Amino acid sequence: MDIESAPARLRELPSWLINQAALDASRRVTDELSTVGAHRSHFALLAALDEFGPGSQADLGRRCGIDRSDMVALVDRLAAEGYVERRDDPADRRRNLVILMPEGRQRLAALESVLAAAQDHLLEPLSETERERLTALLTMLVTRRPTSLTVDG
Amino acid sequence: MDIESAPARLRELPSWLINQAALDASRRVTDELSTVGAHRSHFALLAALDEFGPGSQADLGRRCGIDRSDMVALVDRLAAEGYVERRDDPADRRRNLVILMPEGRQRLAALESVLAAAQDHLLEPLSETERERLTALLTMLVTRRPTSLTVDG
DNA sequence: CAAATCCGTTGGCAGTGCCAACGGTGAGCG
DNA sequence: CGCTCACCGTTGGCACTGCCAACGGATTTG
Numbered sequence: 083m084d085i086e087s088a089p090a091r092l093r094e095l096p097s098w099l100i101n102q103a104a105l106d107a108s109r110r111v112t113d114e115l116s117t118v119g120a121h122r123s124h125f126a127l128l129a130a131l132d133e134f135g136p137g138s139q140a141d142l143g144r145r146c147g148i149d150r151s152d153m154v155a156l157v158d159r160l161a162a163e164g165y166v167e168r169r170d171d172p173a174d175r176r177r178n179l180v181i182l183m184p185e186g187r188q189r190l191a192a193l194e195s196v197l198a199a200a201q202d203h204l205l206e207p208l209s210e211t212e213r214e215r216l217t218a219l220l221t222m223l224v225t226r227r228p229t230s231l232t233v234d235g
Numbered sequence: 236m237d238i239e240s241a242p243a244r245l246r247e248l249p250s251w252l253i254n255q256a257a258l259d260a261s262r263r264v265t266d267e268l269s270t271v272g273a274h275r276s277h278f279a280l281l282a283a284l285d286e287f288g289p290g291s292q293a294d295l296g297r298r299c300g301i302d303r304s305d306m307v308a309l310v311d312r313l314a315a316e317g318y319v320e321r322r323d324d325p326a327d328r329r330r331n332l333v334i335l336m337p338e339g340r341q342r343l344a345a346l347e348s349v350l351a352a353a354q355d356h357l358l359e360p361l362s363e364t365e366r367e368r369l370t371a372l373l374t375m376l377v378t379r380r381p382t383s384l385t386v387d388g
Numbered sequence: 389c390a391a392a393t394c395c396g397t398t399g400g401c402a403g404t405g406c407c408a409a410c411g412g413t414g415a416g417c418g
Numbered sequence: 419c420g421c422t423c424a425c426c427g428t429t430g431g432c433a434c435t436g437c438c439a440a441c442g443g444a445t446t447t448g
Contacts, residue, residue: 108250221252417423
């Protein structure tokens with residue numbers, strides 16, 4: 083698409099830059115993950131389960147930014163693949179308890195390394211400190227807090 | 236969605252941060268533009284016409300990152316609104332010449348100010364220098380060149 | 389003149405982020 | 419206790435976006 087030849091007013095528009103970057107990032111990550119038959123949401127859910135332990139679909143979805151209606155098929159699939167189990171929560175019969183299985187932990191590690199490689203390709207034009215700066219700035223942006231620990235970093 | 240409560244492995248994943256930022260940015264920009272009955276692609280096309288002069292739909296699309304199949308409806312609409320004109324290119328009868336009308340130039344200015352406000356809201360958590368850094372980093376990322384004029388910026 | 393390339397246009401497809409609504413369940417409060 | 423409200427999983431659907439394939443027509447290349 084040759085971004086260099088885009089109109090200056092587009093090239094200088096932060097929202098447009100962010101969007102283009104996200105397009106590129108999504109393509110790369112989706113491609114890499116598809117080589118191992120995974121999707122982005124798979125990593126998100128497995129990571130959430132690993133870090134927070136078993137939880138309801140709604141909770142896990144809230145943490146990952148996944149709508150609870152989309153969680154249904156997601157848990158279906160990861161359960162079918164043996165990475166998680168969906169059980170009835172005895173303490174609250176409205177809820178399902180989603181549980182990370184040992185195979186899921188392994189899967190998470192595999193996806194993690196695939197993703198690490200994808201990040202590396204994605205961020206290839208940036209030096210190590212530039213990557214850290216970008217991550218810090220995006221974190222501020224996304225959390226909407228001027229943490230500003232990076233006055234000089 | 237409370238990003239702070241997301242799994243650390245998600246919060247620290249650049250591709251995920253970029254995606255979340257793009258989601259937020261798109262929502263804001265789309266919302267603001269919708270108040271004046273415009274879409275993101277409208278600004279892109281008008282800016283391209285203003286900067287490069289009349290051009291074929293394919294050319295303009297290439298510059299803006301818009302598929303040529305999507306350009307059809309876009310030009311249809313902007314032409315119906317009187318902002319551009321679609322003419323036959325006498326020099327090459329395969330092409331249409333898309334031309335910016337005076338009303339289009341005015342429209343561009345209007346969209347520009349709407350967008351400026353949206354950028355400001357979007358980037359509100361960042362200081363001025365942080366905004367410049369972010370823009371520079373994203374530009375490097377998107378153009379895929381380690382320009383690195385920002386060693387200290 | 390033949391083949392390859394480009395054009396605009398139509399139609400369609402997959403992924404994503406949502407929302408509404410439902411029956412079932414739990415919590416709070418009178 | 420009963421009533422209301424909020425939550426849960428699930429289904430179904432919607433709009434938008436970024437793509438791709440294919441077509442007839444026009445142009446360029448060889």
